[in-house]
Amino acid sequence: MKQNPRHWHKAYFNTHPKCDIIDKNLTETFNGWILQARTKAIISMLDEMRVAIMRRVRENREYADKWSEEIAPRVMKKLNDNKKESEVVNGVDRHTVILHDKRCSCREWDLKGYPVHM
Known part of the structure; x- marks a missing residue:
């Protein structure tokens, strides 16, 4: 608690950057990807x-074009899994997910910016 929680606690994170990765794994992954x-x-x-980046963007676009829902399949799976695990006995920690506005009271949607198919 020597550091102000504004610097490390999710409750204070800015919701503009949409990424839940807060370490250097993304950079390490990219460096491994371009090793050759x-x-x-x-x-x-x-x-x-x-060329590799263009190929990846094309593959991701083709994948997104096949979505049958408005919400990305992996995000929907995570949402459904979390719904199953979110049974709160005492109701103190209950959070509301507003799918239409793409946000939730725990701010996870705001912080991670889960993609939706447009």
Whole structure:
């Protein structure tokens, strides 16, 4: 408690950045993903990275086009799993999820920015 909770507690996090990863795993994952490209000359490396990123964006777009719901399948699964686990005995910790507004009283939706298919 030497540090002000505003610097480390989710209750105080800004909801504008939409990512629930608060460590360097994302960077490590990306570095591992481009490992082979990093051994090439700069222009070749950048071109290979560009093509790989474009391929990933295309694959993600094709995946999103197949969604049958407005909410992303993995997010819907997580929401349904959390619903099953969210039976609160005393009601003190009950949170409300407002699907229409894409937010919840625990602020998890605001903090993570769960994607919805547009």
